[in-house]
Amino acid sequence: MKSKKIRVAELFAGVGGFHIGLKHADVNFDVVWANQFEPGRKHQFAYEIYQKRFEGTNLSPKDIALVNKSKIPQMDLLVGGFPCQDYSVASSSAKGLFGKKGVLWWDIKDVIEAKWPEFILLENVDRLLTSPGVTKEQPGRDFGMILRTLSDLGYSVTWKVINAADYGFPQRRRRTFIFASREDTSYQAMLKKLVQNTNISNVLKTIAPLSSSLLVQEVKEVEEVNLNEFKNLDEFSSKFKLKRGFRKTGLMVDGHVYMADYLPKSKPPKTLSEIIKPNNAIKSLYLDSEKIQKFKQLKGGFQQQHKISKSGEYTYRYGMGAISFPDPLDKPARTMVTSEHTVSRMSHVVRDPGNGKLRLISPEEAELINTFPEGWTNFKGISDTERYFTMGNALVVDLITEIGKELSQIINDEPQKGHFRSNRKIDYVTH
Template sequence: MRDKIRVAELFAGVGGFHLGLKRADAKFDIVWADQFEPEKKHQFAYDIYKARFPNTLISPKDITLVDKSDIPTMDLLVGGFPCQDYSVASTVAAGLFGKKGVLWWDIKDVIEAKWPEFIFLENVDRLLTSPGVTKEQPGRDFGVILRTLSDLGYSATWKVINAADYGFPQRRRRTFIFASREDTNYHAEMKREIHRKASNIANFLKRLAPLSSSLVVQKITEIQNVNLNEFKSLAKFSSEFKVKNGFRKMGIMLDGQVYMADYSPKSKQPITLSEIIKPNSSIGSLYLNEEKLSKFKRLKNGFRTEKISKTGYSYKYGMGAINFPDPLDKPARTMVTTEHTVSRMSHVVSDPGNGRLRLISPEEAELINTFPEGWTKLEGVSDSERYFTMGNALVVNLVKEIGIEISKIISNESEKSEFRSGRKIDYITH
């Protein structure tokens, strides 16, 4: 059994992974973290993280500029990375990255440099269909991620998880990815099971991390198989790979072979907004005046229209109406970074003390993400910056639940006697 599980945290925000893993098991030891907010002069998230975890070595440097070889050795790499553009651009210069997807390739560079035994990542649920079913290559971006992990010597499992299904106070759907290195016991166990029970993969998928041990999978659809090895180079894969309607909500990738399915969970009773929203808020700016009320009513109404893609593809686009105000007998919707503004996705509640319509407070936003109340309150950090961090944050206690499972998996691994460098990928000719 291991006394410590060394963790490096990318895109650390205000410490959702750190806090959740520590709640799961004190053995998780965050040995290094990086937090940099692009286009922000004030690095408020870094300041909050540093204040809450003063003994953790954290870098405020843009990850693209970090020398990956300087990062401490780790057993587990974690991070909630932005979902943008993961294409591999092949030009006369050869090997150039997609302009917006550079952050994924920095994760790849960290893996190559440090080759951690396990990887635990989080992203938006639409990652599985990105760049979208209305585009020519649905599922390409997630396919590139899985293919990259495979080429680096990892298997991977994933699941789209709604935090409210676990009893938490937010209907936040996120894709969680758990990858294991090819020389781990866990990887070997999965390989044996896949080969031994090829005809019963559905039941195997139900009990795989992340979180199958805690969440009961009630129903599963027919298994789909995808071969990630059909293209020799990663560049060709990026330009041609697609999956009809994108990837399913849960699956496993092993040796470039994908088995996946949609699933329905047996949900737990969630915490509702009525247990979070405090009566008679004293923050006057939260309450809606007539002008804001009128704007919110208009924004919350649904609409439908038709759009034409750049390639001439016609598709219907629209948004349904949003409850106004948000019902207190349900968990919150997914929080956004602009909760303090008059926008379609901002929460509006009826204050349970006086019945007046208002926005949620920074403290209520923290509690919806299961952070301690006042976690982001720091001298020099504005309320708008506090909302921004919570819109980007994880549901901490969901990370805790997954962390408990990951701790058990890693604890079953024997100590590695020496550090081994990982595989390298040539983006064009591999």
């Protein structure tokens, strides 16, 4: 079958991880509109990089909350790695969907209502599945809200937590990928038939994203959840909770969820030894004795302590394990963060393979860890601090390419349709 043009709109575009990854999967992915705005930043460096790398793309620099969603071009696929600070373990004050970043989910909802794309692919941190957290009152509420919202809008959803290193890439970056299909698609019809006629464990082995059963070694005990027990989103937000949150992979059809943990059939990952270059010439990357001592303290971790919840109703254990110092070159990188170049617990420290000295990774090495082309963010007027920040927020590009190959096939298998409209609408949750 000849591939058709697949119109893509990209939210929270960063420096173009989705764009380049999808293009590498199939040149017929056509990004017709993208949006990138970094709140609180006078210098919109990610926007500038995207603009220079993808000249001619219809790129909006506006706060997504201020964008007229009806003016966005029509799309077949909506993609976005929506900001994750309100779900991340790096934030001790995470507030999920009701935090300053998490609330952007409702802008995604508004885009869906305005444009009704056939398919949606979203990315967020793995902790989204338990947000606002197992130590808080409603584990799983936020991801449940996302699922229930999409269900009310007429979409089915499949999801998977994917560790990029399990699929051969050079970073142990665990992210939740969410794939949604509209109610009139043949793909959603296929999912409904599978649920009715096939063993659910086998279904969970073969659903997008990365649906090949060769990539899933084992699906553990399947759990079921009915999201339709609550009459509306407002009641859902105040009452829904799961004991442990959602599992690592799952499927939702008509508000009914089937989910399980799974074991991947791992591929050998690319390691830091293939990325870290010897005798780096940037002197500022190397650590003096004071910084070395500070890093040792930060990466040493501490034993579990008992803490009391804010409500005072229960206690929970809290601790941080030690991080290898320096980072071993025979393993893939840990998850990169936006503060990668600073003296902090999460920054990578490597022993330069040429001179044996301890140093930070370079901006170019950070790009390669995310499988961007080397020098992708290297432009006049873009500081090294800003380059690290963009990589801490970025995707593993080659993983998007693998997912994109699968989505290209799914979308190309869809029959041609006229413009779709829906009368489904959802009011905002008020608390």
